[in-house]
Amino acid sequence: MVKPSVLVTRRWPAAVEAQLAENYDTVLNTGDKPMSPADIRDALKRYDAVLPTVTDTLNAEALDVDGAQTKIIANYGVGYSHICEPSARELGMTVTNTPDVLSECTADIAMTLLLMVARRAGEGERELRSGNWTGWRPTHLVGTKVSGKTLGIIGFGRIGQQMARRAHHGFGMKIVVQNRSRVAPELLQQCNATQVDSVDELLPQCDFVSLHCPGGAANRNLINARRLNLMKPDAFLINAARGEVIDEWALIQALMFEMIGGAALDVFDGEPRISPDLLQCDNLVMLPHLGSATREAREAMGFRVLDNLGDFFAGRAPRDRVI
Numbered sequence: 001m002v003k004p005s006v007l008v009t010r011r012w013p014a015a016v017e018a019q020l021a022e023n024y025d026t027v028l029n030t031g032d033k034p035m036s037p038a039d040i041r042d043a044l045k046r047y048d049a050v051l052p053t054v055t056d057t058l059n060a061e062a063l064d065v066d067g068a069q070t071k072i073i074a075n076y077g078v079g080y081s082h083i084c085e086p087s088a089r090e091l092g093m094t095v096t097n098t099p100d101v102l103s104e105c106t107a108d109i110a111m112t113l114l115l116m117v118a119r120r121a122g123e124g125e126r127e128l129r130s131g132n133w134t135g136w137r138p139t140h141l142v143g144t145k146v147s148g149k150t151l152g153i154i155g156f157g158r159i160g161q162q163m164a165r166r167a168h169h170g171f172g173m174k175i176v177v178q179n180r181s182r183v184a185p186e187l188l189q190q191c192n193a194t195q196v197d198s199v200d201e202l203l204p205q206c207d208f209v210s211l212h213c214p215g216g217a218a219n220r221n222l223i224n225a226r227r228l229n230l231m232k233p234d235a236f237l238i239n240a241a242r243g244e245v246i247d248e249w250a251l252i253q254a255l256m257f258e259m260i261g262g263a264a265l266d267v268f269d270g271e272p273r274i275s276p277d278l279l280q281c282d283n284l285v286m287l288p289h290l291g292s293a294t295r296e297a298r299e300a301m302g303f304r305v306l307d308n309l310g311d312f313f314a315g316r317a318p319r320d321r322v323i
């Protein structure tokens, strides 16, 4: 029997690549170079399945293909705002993602960011490594206490709920959530959380605000200059969602003029390009999109893609179909 042809756009964990090669006629991107929209368009004409990640652009231009061969785009990652939904639908392509298996690790990174920015850990490390540490003193790098403070979570889905658990059960934080739809009372009760009706209502109440909604056009600049102004002047903003959810220039202004206490980012608009202005902000912690970067999560994401492909090519509905 002829095996379906599969293109993997980046290197994946070895165990997953081996399994893919066994099950499918697999082409790996051994150089691990990001593919251009033109490369993607070409791949959509040649392979039964294309397996992209967040670094691939599958916008309307890339999906403007005549005679596409691809029937399934099985994304390696949970966020799929880099895939143009109307175009994929028009082409009749199935799109799947990899939810759940990375929720804990991504929440761990959001909690890491929260702690780092509150306790000025990035500044401390930079000082020490540059040889400028002159020793302990009562006024040195004094940060903000985390325990018992109020955390606002925007987007109370899988990762937002994991973040709430860590913050509430680990640090005794009070949790306030804002979600696009009403959250089941039993989910709120698990963290003694309260749901508010709008982002504007949430922001002024919180010492920390953590973003866990999807990216994409609908949430671009959800946190803009006006909303940054609604935050307490000593509050911190955490983003392990997508860069475009924050108006980056407005955030730079807020940080430079100390309109908020600080920010901590795992994701950036137009990453891996980083605005030079962000690099000037001392009250900012930055990580290079590490949310799901654990051996365990990255393998599980790959095996979840394999499950989705297995279902699809056996004629079953893939469990993680999103389009």
Ligand SMILES: NC(=O)C1=CN([C@@H]2O[C@H](COP(=O)(O)OP(=O)(O)OC[C@H]3O[C@@H](n4cnc5c(N)ncnc54)[C@H](O)[C@@H]3O)[C@@H](O)[C@H]2O)C=CC1
Pocket: 078, 079, 080, 099, 100, 102, 103, 106, 154, 155, 156, 157, 158, 159, 160, 178, 179, 180, 181, 212, 213, 214, 215, 219, 222, 240, 241, 242, 266, 267, 289, 290, 291, 292, 293
């Ligand atoms: N930093 C990283 O490495 C990672 C980032 N992510 C990002 O995290 C996002 C969330 O992932 P999951 O929790 O699995 O998704 P999910 O779908 O379980 O949760 C997202 C929640 O956000 C809500 N939402 C959407 N728009 C909203 C808005 N404007 N205001 C308030 N709530 C809104 C939805 O109703 C949903 O409950 C992904 O879409 C992805 O972009 C995911 C994994 C790793």
Ligand SMILES: O=C(O)C(=O)CO
Pocket: 054, 076, 077, 078, 079, 080, 102, 291, 292
């Ligand atoms: O899964 C995602 O959406 C990521 O950003 C990378 O894990």
